[in-house]
Amino acid sequence: xxxxxxxxxxxxxxxxxxxxxxxxxxxxxxxxxxxxxxxxxxxxxxxxxxxxxxxxxxxxxxxxxxxxxxxxxxxxx
Numbered sequence: 001x002x003x004x005x006x007x008x009x010x011x012x013x014x015x016x017x018x019x020x021x022x023x024x025x026x027x028x029x030x031x032x033x034x035x036x037x038x039x040x041x042x043x044x045x046x047x048x049x050x051x052x053x054x055x056x057x058x059x060x061x062x063x064x065x066x067x068x069x070x071x072x073x074x075x076x077x
Contacts, residue, residue, distance in 0.1 A: 002038055003064065003076055005047035011062075021047060021064050026077045028062040044076070 001023050008016040008031075018034040020041070028049065044066045053060035065073040 001077060002041040003044050003047065004034055004037075004041050005044050005064075007046045009046070009048040011049050011051060021076070023064055023076055026063060026075055028064050047076070048073070 003021045003023070005019050005021055006017065008019045008021065010016055020030075020032050020034050020038075021028060022030040046066065048065045050063050050065060051060045052063060064076045066076055068074050
């Protein structure tokens with residue numbers, strides 16, 4: 001799935017603007033600057049990245065979250 005994040009909070013705490021975030025099965029696959037609208041791209045006002053490490057995946061996986069209308073984090077799949 002492709003998301004256009006107007007504001008993206010990166011892992012190092014920096015704030016990036018207008019970034020495309022590609023996810024596959026809930027995990028972030030790629031992040032790149034927005035150059036043009038793509039089919040099925042979803043606009044997200046604000047997005048946060050989180051890294052989760054498990055015993056099966058020593059490097060960890062990166063996940064993208066947005067907030068719903070109640071202010072609760074929602075995993076972007």
